[in-house]
Amino acid sequence: MQVLVPQKIEQESSVKDPTKIIETSGDSVHQIFRTTTLKSHRIFAQQLSWVYLFSEELINENNFDLVINQFIRDNETRRGSLVFMTSEKPGDLLKINDDGQPASSTLYDISRNTKSTIRMLKPASLGDISSAMQNNVSFAVPKVGVDQGKLMLDGASIIKNRRFLTNISPLAVQSYNLLTGDGEGGVIEFEYDHSIYSFEIFKLKHNIETNKTASGKISI
Structure with a gap:
């Protein structure tokens, strides 16, 4: 858990990270947050939480709904808080700061x-994930990685049947955005006649048609 410490913000610029990392454990998410009070006088306020970072291992061993139900059912939780996945240890990633941020x-x-x-998946909020699980459909969550000591969004993690299924690359996310029309902009590169070309996207429109053949096969 990464908690903002106001006193550090007020100090001189020599303080590189104005936060405090609190690590704890428990048999349930509810218990985990309550036991943080054994290590810090700062009480965790869910209405102030902006980001949740989960490990693939956690979601692979536990149904996603069991992990986030504590947040979704709490009236004080921001349903717009963003959710991310990682194959790394979340605690290690939270210790990486970008010039004090x-x-x-x-x-x-x-x-x-x-x-x-x-090549970036649109943000996934607690509300989005709650809706997907209620409708029992698979969904994607932005995946966090590290490149040269810096945090980056590196593709996405696919959740199916409330469990972690697999990861997809940034290039696969690009294809996904083109297929669904979720892309908001960016640059696409392609090769033609032994030369590399690129064009910038400012707006996307998509139309998907499906056809069923006499043999029962479906084409898109």
Whole structure:
């Protein structure tokens, strides 16, 4: 858990990270947050949470709904809070700061760059995930990675039947955005006649038609 410490903000610029990392464990999410009070006098306020970062291992061993039900059912939780997945240890990623900016703030800011790159999945909120699970459909969550000591969004994690299924690359996310029309902008590159070309996207429209053959096969 990464908590903002107001006193650190007021100090001089020598303080590189104005946050405090609190690590704890428990048999349930509810218990985990309650036991943080054994290690810090700062009480966790869910209405102030912007980012949730889950490991693939956690979602692979537990149904996603069991993990986030505590947040979704709490009246004080921000349903617009963003959710991310990672194959790394979340605690290690939260210790990475970008010139004094906390990891949680970095992830929140990066996720808003969907108009600059089509290889980024649109942000997934607690509300989006809750709706997908209620309708029993699979969904994708932005995946967090590290490149040269910096946090980055590196493709997406696919959740099916409330469990982690697999990861897809940024290039696969690009294809997904083109297929669904979710892309908001970015640059697409392609090769033609032994030369590389690129064009910038400012707006997307998509239309999908399906046809069923006499043999019962469906084509798109």
